[in-house]
Amino acid sequence: MKMSKAVEQSLVVLVMLELQTDHEPVKSYLLSDRLQVSESYLKKTMRKLVVAGIVDAIASKEGGFKLARPTDKITLLDVYEAIEGDGSFIHSTQLADRIFLNQQSDKPIEDVQEVLDVAIADVLTTFSAAEQDFKKRLKSYTIANLMQNVDSTQFGEIDWR
Template sequence: MKMSNAVEQSLVVLVMLALQKDELPIKSYLLSNRLEVSESYLKKTMRKLVVAGIVQAIASKEGGFKLARSIADITLLDVYEAIEGDGSFIHSTQLADRIFLNQASNKPVEDVQQALEVAVDDVLTVFNDAEADFKKRLQNYTIAKLLQHINVDEFGKIDWRQAMVK
């Protein structure tokens, strides 16, 4: 399994939005500059977060992006599925069938096919269980938990709009 960079970038953006002074929206060009990614790439990522109801896009002169939900209500699974999709990442191409069924000339095809089905089912069960565990762990970790070690009162809210002006 490989996760796209957009998942990590999304988490950083969500932390930035959570720490934004007065919850003011942040423009995409400011976020893309800070993350050092193209604005068009970041807009595609942000669109996925908007569609998932994690981020709100505000269209106005002072608009930009801000959190659509409380950080206690945004899980890592929400972010992962917004970016990567909510489907399974386990997919079988039936490669074993194509390879081994044609090579089993000394055994009845039904015996080989049955053995392959059992083996493939076992492997897919392990992968599916691992995927379920992975998603359960992501579901149990929120942005609030990610920020729990930052004392916002001591650290202070940041006006990213001012901090990023060069």
């Protein structure tokens, strides 16, 4: 499994928005400048967070992005699924079937298929359980948990604008 950089960037943006003085909206060009990513790239990421209801996009002269809900209502799973999607990351290409069923063998094809079916089901069940554990753990950790680790005396409120 590989996670895109946008997940980490999203987490940093959410912390920035939480620390923003008076929770005023922050413009995308300021966020992209701080993250050192292109504004167009960041806007695509922010759009995913808006669609997921994690941040609000405020269209006005003083607008920008701000948190759509309290940090104790935003989980790591919310962010992960907003960026990576909520589908399974486990996908079989049937490679084992293509390789082993096409081999010259003295075994009947039904016997080979049965062995492959059991092995593939076993592997997919293990990966599926691991995926469920992964998502369960992400769901149990909120941005508020993350903010508990941010020493407010070191950061306090910051005006990113």
